[in-house]
């Protein structure tokens with residue numbers, strides 16, 4: 001039997017995240033969006049409240065939540081501020097390769113370090129010359145005794161300027177494409193590692209995004225995650241487990257945009273009537289609500305499959321991310337339209353949500369890449385129900 005009811009614990013967790021979002025994030029969201037400052041005080045509070053490091057197992061000091069509990073929390077935080085949420089949950093992206101491929105010793109060392117006090121870990125596949133094509137990574141490594149020497153440039157690194165650790169994906173010098181990719185945990189203080197300036201972005205302005213430059217960085221061999229050569233599979237395995245959360249980010253943003261649109265439509269008058277009395281407006285908000293319901297259900301299903309360790313989770317995660325990203329953008333555009341000219345002003349929150357929505361179609365695999373993942377499943381694995389066409 002399929003059951004859509006949340007447990008008492010799940011409802012309490014969602015309430016806790018909602019309360020934090022309303023009391024701690026909403027009042028300062030606009031300030032951080034305008035200044036582009038990294039909201040460390042919020043992260044300190046979220047860390048203390050147990051709203052960070054959601055997927056890190058309890059034995060390493062994390063919250064030990066499954067993907068399902070995580071998406072409940074993420075939707076609430078993203079509804080308040082998608083940018084603050086992105087940096088708050090980048091630790092779950094950075095920690096995932098360690099959870100998936102780390103040894104017991106690596107988990108104890110790195111994961112526990114992230115949960116003892118507020119620290120950040122960044123995930124870095126992308127480079128200035130490539131993002132979608134993970135097999136095209138150019139950063140290299142070579143072994144020298146008990147160490148690896150890393151060289152290359154990583155770009156678009158969320159929390160790159162604040163991280164204590166980076167999970168760097170690089171290739172064995174001389175190899176091509178998927179073969180030879182490996183992942184390493186690289187401490188920030190490593191000699192030869194430097195960071196670039198924070199990037200000035202259209203949206204998610206409170207989230208730090210930067211460059212990490214590696215020049216003959218020596219990493220102890222014990223910091224390699226899994227066997228050499230598993231880097232590509234490890235990156236894809238990580239995305240499968242973290243993409244449902246992007247569906248939750250998108251759902252939170254879309255819900256917030258819809259609520260703003262309803263609220264504004266109830267107050268604004270045109271042609272001597274509230275604009276909420278016009279069918280064109282009613283149809284728009286009805287579509288928003290229907291899409292949000294669909295986004296949330298797809299996100300929940302993908303998270304549930306991830307928690308079950310189901311092989312279908314990969315396609316479901318891409319579906320949740322694709323539908324979430326596309327619908328959040330559409331809902332943000334329509335919600336802004338409900339505001340008319342005021343929607344175009346930065347002093348209304350809807351403009352920020354509109355700017356923030358765009359990123360979901362880009363990071364953790366663009367919408368085109370999600371369609372590629374889904375179509376590969378359809379052409380290679382999908383079993384047609386009606387055979388013989």
Ligand SMILES: Cc1cc2nc3c(=O)[nH]c(=O)nc-3n(C[C@H](O)[C@H](O)[C@H](O)COP(=O)(O)OP(=O)(O)OC[C@H]3O[C@@H](n4cnc5c(N)ncnc54)[C@H](O)[C@@H]3O)c2cc1C
Pocket residue numbers: 090122123124125126129130131132133155156157158159201204209359362363364365366367368369372
């Ligand atoms: C704010 C922000 C934060 C980010 N955080 C991180 C992070 O923490 N860690 C990290 O590693 N990366 C991060 N990224 C990078 C992000 O994952 C990449 O930007 C994204 O994967 C796209 O890569 P690209 O920018 O190189 O675009 P490209 O790969 O150059 O793509 C350009 C365009 O071509 C399309 N395209 C490419 N290949 C195909 C194809 N085969 N079929 C059809 N269309 C295609 C794309 O969809 C896109 O529209 C972040 C990016 C941003 C903007």
